[in-house]
Amino acid sequence: MHKFFLALGFFASSVAIGNENNYMIEKFDRNGDKVVTQDEFLEAAAERFKKMDVDGDNSIEKTEFLQRYAEHSHSTTTESASEVGQRVFDKLDENHDAKISELEYNQSRLKWFTEADKNNDQKIELEK
Numbered sequence: 001m002h003k004f005f006l007a008l009g010f011f012a013s014s015v016a017i018g019n020e021n022n023y024m025i026e027k028f029d030r031n032g033d034k035v036v037t038q039d040e041f042l043e044a045a046a047e048r049f050k051k052m053d054v055d056g057d058n059s060i061e062k063t064e065f066l067q068r069y070a071e072h073s074h075s076t077t078t079e080s081a082s083e084v085g086q087r088v089f090d091k092l093d094e095n096h097d098a099k100i101s102e103l104e105y106n107q108s109r110l111k112w113f114t115e116a117d118k119n120n121d122q123k124i125e126l127e128k
């Protein structure tokens with residue numbers, strides 16, 4: 001469980017505990033029905049991957065990742081944004097080749113989706 005949440009740090013760092021689903025809907029609901037389907041989620045993930053892959057070689061190198069991370073996240077009281085970014089990168093880079101492949105990226109996204117989809121209906125609904 002702990003490992004999982006660390007892997008999600010890239011997005012989760014700005015999520016207040018308890019309304020993660022609402023955050024996901026805000027970010028990933030494309031047709032405005034307040035539900036995020038797995039297709040919507042993976043489509044958004046693919047777009048995000050492309051944006052981060054600045055040189056278009058289908059992998060996110062550490063420099064690409066950290067640059068993007070620095071633009072979108074804040075330092076915590078104990079770590080700078082780049083330290084947090086390093087840590088998240090290492091978690092995402094499962095085979096430790098200093099690159100995040102599209103597969104590694106999608107796997108981590110899918111884990112996140114599965115974890116948030118508590119009733120296993122392949123949809124993320126608003127928390128009430």
Ligand SMILES: [Ca+2]
Nearest residue numbers: 029031033035
């Ligand atoms: Ca939707």
Ligand SMILES: [Ca+2]
Nearest residue numbers: 053057059061
């Ligand atoms: Ca790249």
Ligand SMILES: [Ca+2]
Nearest residue numbers: 093095097099
């Ligand atoms: Ca890798």
